[in-house]
Amino acid sequence: MNSGRGPVTEAGPVRGPRPDLADALERGEIVFFPVCPVELPPEEDLERLRSELPRQLRAKNVSYHPESRRLRGVASRGGLRDAVLDTLTAHGARVRAFLRECLPALTEGWTVGTTSFRPIQERGRGLSAHASNELIHFDAGAYGATDGDRILRFFVNVNPEEDRVWCSKGTFPDVFFRYGTGGGRGELRLAREGPRGPSPRAPAAGGREGGAG
Numbered sequence: 444m445n446s447g448r449g450p451v452t453e454a455g456p457v458r459g460p461r462p463d464l465a466d467a468l469e470r471g472e473i474v475f476f477p478v479c480p481v482e483l484p485p486e487e488d489l490e491r492l493r494s495e496l497p498r499q500l501r502a503k504n505v506s507y508h509p510e511s512r513r514l515r516g517v518a519s520r521g522g523l524r525d526a527v528l529d530t531l532t533a534h535g536a537r538v539r540a541f542l543r544e545c546l547p548a549l550t551e552g553w554t555v556g557t558t559s560f561r562p563i564q565e566r567g568r569g570l571s572a573h574a575s576n577e578l579i580h581f582d583a584g585a586y587g588a589t590d591g592d593r594i595l596r597f598f599v600n601v602n603p604e605e606d607r608v609w610c611s612k613g614t615f616p617d618v619f620f621r622y623g624t625g626g627g628r629g630e631l632r633l634a635r636e637g638p639r640g641p642s643p644r645a646p647a648a649g650g651r652e653g654g655a656g
Contacts, residue, residue, distance in 0.1 A: 450613075451475050457545050465546045468595065471614035479599055480545070481537045484530045489601050492530065495523055496562040504561040507531040531558045538597050549595060556594075564605075579612050 452467040454476045464474050483489070496505060502516035505527055514528045535558030543550045600607035612618050 451611075453477065454480070457541075459544065460547055461545050462548065465549050468546070468549065471616075473609065473611060481534075481541045481599075483599065483601060484534055488526065488530050491523075491526060492560060493562055495519075496527065496560070499523060500562065504559045505531070506557040506559040507535060508557050509535065509555055527560070531560060534558060542595070542597065546595075553595075554592070564602075579610070579618075581615060581618075 450467075450470070450472040452464065452472050452474050454461070454464055454474050457464075457476070457480050467474055496517065499517050499519040501518050505514065505516040507514050507528060509532075514524065514531070517524055517527055535555075538558070539550075539555060598607065
């Protein structure tokens with residue numbers, strides 16, 4: 444993991460509520476777990492997704508939408524589709540349970556988003572600038588307007604050979620005040636107090652960005 448210029452808090456072992464981690468997230472930091480704090484899917488299930496999904500991929504990643512119980516991004520019907528649905532549904536449930544225990548103040552009243560899996564790394568895929576995560580960007584998510592809520596994202600690297608490498612340029616206010624004028628937003632004023640409201644819009648998502656899942 445490469446933190447670049449962005450602030451990173453290493454979580455260490457987690458048992459029970461961790462208000463310090465909630466505070467770090469509220470400050471716009473990245474919370475890093477050296478060891479995944481949730482049980483991962485069985486290795487044989489992950490290997491099937493890594494080996495079979497790339498040939499059936501219809502989007503950048505495969506996503507399970509719990510609000511509609513729909514699976515998107517995979518062309519296959521039958522056994523593979525059922526396996527992906529079962530894996531993402533179970534993993535999303537484990538992640539949500541962990542976040543509720545670890546971050547109760549942030550998860551109260553949350554709206555749960557997608558659980559996604561990316562079986563092919565982005566490097567060399569020729570994605571558009573809008574779709575690529577290799578470029579510095581602000582995560583908005585495909586969930587529409589958040590109406591002042593924050594987005595909480597939970598990533599797990601299940602690539603058995605490569606690290607998930609992050610490069611952060613800092614929080615939104617940091618980057619805006621450095622580059623906002625050059626981006627044609629000189630008249631827009633942004634309060635330095637940070638985002639408002641206690642309830643994040645929270646996709647309980649495990650998966651892989653920037654490398655094979």
